[in-house]
Amino acid sequence: MTASPDRIIFRFHLSELDPSLLPVEPSLLQAGTSPAAESIRNYFEKSLGFDLAEIHVDFQGDHVNVEWKPRTPNSEKALIGWAVDILKAGAYKMGQVVFSVLAEAFPENIVVLCNYGMLLSDLGHLDKAIPILVKTTNLEPDHANAWNALGVAYQRKEQDEDALFALQKSHSIDPENIYTIRNLGGLIAKKDPPKALNLLKKAAFLLPNDQGAQYGYGLCLRLTGNLAEASSVLHKAIDVAPYSELAELCRSELTAISHEIMREKGGGVRMDVVMYCIAAMERYKELGSEKTKTIAFEIAMLGRSGFDINNPSKKYKLKSLPGEFTGLQLVAYMYVGLKMVDPSLDSGIDFSREYEHALQLYKTR
Amino acid sequence: MNLELQELLNSVEQATGYTVSVTTKEISTHASFVSATPERPVHAVFINPKYAQWGDYLLAMQCSMILIKWKDITRIPDFSPDPQIVNNQIRNISGKMENIPAPAAQKFSSMLISGLLQQLNSIPIQMMAVEICRDRCPSLHRQQNESIQNELREMTSVLDKKIQSTTPQEIFERCVAMNAAYSYHWAEVSGDASITLSYQAAGFCAKGKELLGAYKTIDPKSVTRYQETVDSWAGYLNLNGWYTWRYRSNR
Structure with missing residues (x-):
């Protein structure tokens, strides 16, 4: 060569x-x-x-x-x-060949070094990427993007202290660099969510189509106790790319948030859920195990797009069971159904206290 | 949600009586679906997150395929490989693999045969679904172009000399012929013929066009267009009897 x-x-x-x-x-x-x-x-x-x-x-x-x-x-x-x-x-693949040669031909060209370092970092070759990015920041100490790229590479290598230093350096050089804001916010949120909130809010605002930025902000809102806003941001994050792995994480967070809101509203054991569980037990007894499976399956599948369990005025219909149901009622029916089909199945929500109560009351009837 | 996609989802519910539930899941294909039954009263669509950027289009494709299969709700077809013939073929193919230990040859042959039948079952319905999506979801054309071009690129990797040299000829030629037909079909739908270059270069132009011709001779309005195309291709590819159709009613 x-x-x-x-x-x-x-x-x-x-x-x-x-x-x-x-x-x-x-x-x-x-x-x-x-x-x-x-x-x-x-x-x-x-x-x-x-x-x-x-x-x-x-x-x-x-x-x-x-x-x-x-x-x-x-x-x-x-x-x-x-x-x-x-x-x-x-x-x-092609870029890797090109940049490895360019880095040899132009060993002090900042554009070449910075891009080559970022490429290697994206490809997971962190041990090669970091020295190149360090060299870039040595050659041009005020290059905010290079510091940002170095911070990301350190973060990927789980060297959080070095990552923090590099990202803070990038942020101090260019406080409006949105990618640095997003990455720095994400890193700080790992240890101190309240401190990261403003950075992540700014990143989410400036990068409305960046699912990672929206997810990071939503997660931070949840961790800092702002559940309603977290829910709204996570829904927005899902809309960016509904079928991605990150969208799945958002859905799990939303389920957890619904659960937390429900617990906040109802305190300890929710007696409305206990009553729904008892109604489900009675209904399933009448209908038999096959029909129970069918109903639980249908609720679980429909629940993929999310039930609003904290809005009693919103009603849902099932194909397998006549009537109209609230979101909370359906989740209780699913919980009981899955317990009857296979107690080890995870319904994604914790109604265990209500279920135990319901079971005791049901047995005494 | 995209309005045209929402309309397609509504059409599925109206035509079949069941709603569609979408799950993101790592599967071996880009997307797949399991039709609803009275016992599992939701159509379950699975989208591979690897192809999430074309998720709306992939969902539209799955909805279109459900509509095709459920055109006559009293006779919903299921493609069912004949176990006896399939086992005979596996034995036959693995017997020719002299350089591979018997258990590995058996496993490899089984994979090839099931892949071949999977293609026979899926490519005709995919072609029909491509047309439905082209017609009903103009706003998804960009996603459709990108997704199919990517899929066709993945398909052409089969033409690699290494794959060709390790795959028995009777399997290889049938697979590539169906891929070529899909490629020529897309060239006609999209107006971009460059995608067929690789099949021309590899000498599969005639067989691909022959299968596409067979597909076109079947009345697009026929309720059984999907099954008729599969049967017709099975005739061309000498796969008659390798599968049976099972029908169920949703009434």
């Missing part, structure tokens, strides 16, 4: 070229057939060549060598801009 400011050779395995950047299919890349070769050659010549640089593309088995020689003083900037665009397109 050759890498100097006057001549660079990138060597890619065909599978490292991201098909979304090239007008060809992955299998064509693997096959190394002529349409693929032509597409690859065109891509590099159009992206890097013409007046800016001399480009030679050479195929060797399942590898392609791309030679770059600058023609003008602007060539280097254009080359680095192209490399950053590769990362923006999410082509990390």
